[in-house]
Amino acid sequence: MHEALLAVRDLKIEAKIYPQGEAPRDVTIVDGVSFKLQKGKVLGLIGESGAGKSTVGLSALGYGRGGIRITGGEVLLNGQDILKLGKNGLRSLRGAKVCYVAQSAAAAFNPAHRLGEQVIEASVEHGIMSREEARERATYLFRVLGLPNPESFGERYPHQVSGGQLQRAMTAMALCPNPELIVFDEPTTALDVTTQIDVLAAIKHAIEETGVAALYITHDLAVVAQVADDIMVLRNGKTVEYGTARQIIEAPKEDYTKALVSVREMQHEEAADQTKPLLKLDNISAAYSNVVQVLFNVSMHLPKGQTLAIVGESGSGKSTLARVITGLLPPSEGKIVFEGEDLPKALAQRTREQLRRIQMIYQIADTAMNPRQTVRDIIGRPLTFYYGMHGRKKTERVAELLDQIEMGPQFLDRYPAELSGGQKQRVAIARALAAKPDLILCDEPTSALDPLVAEGILKLLMRLQAETEISYVFITHDIAIVRAIADSVAVMHRGRLVRFGPKHVALSPPFDDYTDLLLKSVPEMRIGWLEEVLKTRRMESAGN
C-alpha cells in the first residue's frame, strides 16, 4: 500500500477546563484516534456534539482552539509529522497545503474586505501564484462552485451575498491555493435544507474536479454518506467504528452506529378521523410592527388528540404562526378558534383558563428555563399558578410529572445547568404538562439535540399523546420528524401555506413545486442519493 496523504496515529488531545470553585484541570477530549486518508479521497468524521470531531479535524492543521493541546500521537502529512513543525513550519502549511472551511462562513469572512481579496489572499501570501493567476483561479472556482456572475462575484463584500453563497465562497477560498487537503467543518449545518443540497453538490463537484482530499466533519450521517469514501464514527473522543461509507451505512457493526443509521426510521400511523377540530386557524395574516407582513391568509386545523406538523425553512413564517397562536403577535386579520370558541387575539385579553389550555415547548431548553430556579420550582410554578397547589401536594405532583417524563425524584432540587440537553427538554415538557393543557405548541424542540436524544424526546411525546389525548402543533424543518409523528401536515413557504392535509395526502404526489423541492432536498440515508437527485434535476431542466 502506497503512503497515505494524511495518516493520524493514536491522537490524544487534552483541554484545560475551569470548573467553578475548583482548581483548573486537564480533561482528555480525544483519545487514541487513528486513520489514514489517501490522495483525492474523502473521509467523513461523524459524531454528536462533544464527540471531538472538530478537534480531530483541526489537528490536521496543527491547530487547537482555546485551551486545547495535542498531547500525544502523530499527524503525518506526506510522511512528515506536522506536530513537530515549528511556528514557521505550521504557517507555511496552513492555507497552502491544508485549508479549512468553517461552519459559519458569515463569521469566518472578514466584513471589511471584498470576497475576492480574501479568497486569493493565502495563495498570494504564500507565493504559490501571482495575484493575476490567483484571480483567474478564483473566477474558475466560483464557476465550478456555481456562484452567480463568477467574473464579478469577488468584488462583493461578505454581507452582500447569501449564506449559501458565502459557504461556497469559503470553499473557493480553501481550494484556491491548490491544497492537498481541505478540512470541511460542518459546512452545511447552518443552511436550510434546500440550500444545503446545492452547497453539498457544489462541494462534491469541486472535490472531484480538483482532486483534493478532504476531511468532512458533520453530525448528519445522511449528508456525509453523499460525499465520503470512508467514514469514522466518533463518540466521546474515541473511535466507535471506522470503515468504508458503504459498509457503515449498509452494514454497521456497532450498536451506536446502527442506532445512528436507523434513527430516521421511526414511523407513526396517522389518525383516521380528522374532522372535529380542537384548533382552527381561519385566514390568518400577521405583520411585525404593522409594516413587514410575515403571514398571508393562512388557514389550517387540528383535531383533538392528534399532531399537526408545520414544515418550512427559515423565513417561512412557521415560528411566527406559533407566536400568533399564543397571542404574542396578534394577527392583523383572521380568527383563532379553540374548541368552537373564538380566542382573543392578544395575550393580555385571554383568561388564565384559556392560557392554561395552550402550552409551549421551545427549541433551546437552556433559555426556556430560568437558570436560577430548581426543577421543583420550574415544574411546580404552573401547579401553583393554575391549580393553587402548595407544599406536599405540589411536591407529589411534581414527582409524578418527573416520573411521566422518565426522570426520577432525585432531579427535584437540581438547577437546569446540572442537567443534560435531553433532560432539560424533558423538564420543559413536564412544565407544559403540569398545566394539563389540551394543546402543546412544540417549536423545533428536537433540532438542537443529538439524533439519539431527539428520538427519545419524540417517543416520549408520542407516548404522552397516546396516554392523555393531548394535541400537538409541531413546528419543524425536518421531513423525517414529520413522517415520524404527524397526523396532518402543513407546508409553509415565505409566509404562505402551500400545502395542507392529512399526512398521506400531503406527502404524496402530485406535489406543488415547493413541496417537491423540499422533499427531494432531504438527504436520504443511502449511498448515491445525491447523484440521483441531481440526475433527475438535470433531466427535468433538459425537458423544460
Added chain:
Amino acid sequence: MSESVDTGILPDQKEPDLSYRDRFPLLALIIQRLLLSVALLFAVSVLIFGGVEALPGDFASTYLGQSATPQAVANIRKDLGLDRPVVTRYFEWLGNAVQSDFGTSWASRNSVSEQIGKRLGNSLFLAFCAAMISVPLAVGLGMLAVHFRNRIPDKIINVLSLAAISLPEFFIGYLLILFFAVKFGMATFPATVYDSMTFVERLKAVALPVATLVLVVLAHMMRMTRAAILSVMSSAYMETAELKGLGAFRAIVRHAAPNAVAPIINVVALNLAYLVVGVVVVEVVFVYPGMGQYMVDAVTVRDMPVVQACGLIFAAVYILLNMLADILAIVANPRLRHPR
C-alpha cells in the same frame, strides 16, 4: 453542470422599490445623525434654560443678597427682564445665543461673549493637547495589553489603570504641582497664559495641566480600548487568518485593524466626557484662564447668564464631538459603506 447548481426552481423575491434610504444608507445615516444632534442641542438648550427657570430660588433676591427689599427686588426683576414671560425670554436668549451673544454678566456687568471668546480658545487648546497625547497612547497601551494578554505586562497595566481611574483629578494635579513645580522647579504654576506668549511658552505653561488630563483620561480609555481590541482579536475571521497561515503582523494590520477602528472611535468618544469634565477641575487646580474656571466662579456667585452660557457651550462641544465620532464610526463600517 459546471455553469450553475442553483436550482432555479424558486425565483428570487422581486427587488422591492428601493427608497433613497436603502440606496444610500451611509448618507441617510449621517444626515439622520446630524439632525439628531441639532434636535439634541435644542433640547439641551431648553433643559438648561427651562430647568433653571423651573427650579426654586429667585434670582432677583439672590442677586441682591441679604439686603433685598420687595421694591428693590421688583426693580431688579424689571431691570433684568425677569418680569416678562418665560417663553419670550427663552427664544430671545436662544436667538441671541446662536449669534454668539450671551448677554451681560450679573456679577461683572461685562459682556459674557467677550469673556468666553478669550477663554474658549484656551480650554480647547488644553483639551486638544491632552487628546493628542492620550488617544495614541491609550490605543498603543491597549494593543500592548492585548498582545501580552494575561501575562505580566497586561497585569501591570491593568493594576495601574485601575488605580488611575480611582484618583480624583485634583489629587493628580496637586501631586504633579508639588513634585514638578515646587520640589523640582521643572514646570510653572499657576498655569497662566496670555496673548503675547509664544507657542513654546504656551506649551510650557500648559504642560502640567495637560499631563494631569492625560493621566485622568488615559486609564479609562486604555481599559476600554483593550476590551474593544480583544473582542476583535477573538472573532472567527481572525481564526481564519491564522488558519490561512498569515503572519501575526499581516493578520493584525490587514484583518484586525480595519474592524477595530469603529469600536476604538467609540471608546474615544465615550471618554470625551472625562476630558470635558476634567478640563473644569484642572483649570481650577492650575488657575488656568479657561471656560471651566469661568463657569465655576460664576456658579459660586450665582451669575446665571454666565452659567447658562458656559453650560450650553460645554454641552454643545460634547454633543458635537460625539456626533463627529459617531459619523466616523458609521463611515468606518463596511456594511454601510457598501450597501447590498
Added chain:
Amino acid sequence: MRLRDIPVTAWIGIAGILLAFICAIFAPWLAPHGETEIVGSVWQPPDAQFVFGTDNLGRDILSRLVFGARTTLLVALAATIISFSLGVILSFTAATSRGLIDQVLSRFNDLMMSIPMLIFALVVLAVLPQNLVVLILVMAILDSTRVYRLGRAVALDVAVMEFVEAAKLRGEGRLWIIFREILPNTLSPLLAEFGLRFAFSILFLSTLSFLGLGIQPPAADWGGMVKDNKDGIIFGISAALVPGAAIAILAICVNMVVDWLMKRTSSLKGGRGDA
C-alpha cells in the same frame, strides 16, 4: 463560592471599605480631637501629636479625616442608594413594558446624558439652595441616568429570553416577571454596577466639594479639605494631599472589589462609570 476563592486584591478592598465605615460610624470616639476644634498653629507639619499635621486653620487633619469619612460616606452612599433604586426601577419598567413607556424614558435619558454630568450639576447647583438634601438628590438623579442605561441593557438581555416569554404565556403579572424571573438573573452585574456607582459618587462628591459646591464648611469632608488646604501646595505644604489620598485609596478599594465582582459576571454590559 468559597472564601479562599476571593483574590487578595478584593480582600484588601473589603478591608479598606470596612475601615472607612468604622471611622464614619465611631468618629467621635476614634478622633483624637474635635471636628472643628483648633488645636495648633496653621499648617503644622506632621509630628507625634498630629500624625498628619494641622490644616489651614490649625485643626488636626487626622481628626477631620475621621469626621470627614462620616460626611463623605454618608452623602455618597445615600446618593448611590437613591440613584440605584431610581435607575433600576425605571429601567426594569422600561425593559419589561417596551413600547411608549420605554421610548419616552429612554429618549429622556439620552437627553440627560448628552450633557456631561459635572456641567449639569454645576448649572443646577447654581440655582438651588445649598444644603445636604439638595446635594444628595442632585447627585442621585444625575447618576441614575447611568444606572438606567446599564439596568435597561441587562434587563433587556434577560427579558428577551424564552423563560420570560414562557412566564408571560403562563399569564404571570409584571411584578412576578420583574422580581422572580428577571431580577435573580441580573443580580451580579447589578451588584458590580452598585460598587462602580458608589466609587463614582465618592469621586464626584469630592470634586463638587473641591469646587466649593458640595458640602459646606465648617463640616469636614475630604474634597472640601483639599480645597481648604490647596493654597499650601505652592509652599511645599502637603496638607491638601492627605485627604486627596484618602479619597483615592477608598475609591481604589471599592474598584478592586468591583473588579473582582465583574470578573465573576461575564454578561455585564456597558463601560465603567463615566462623567
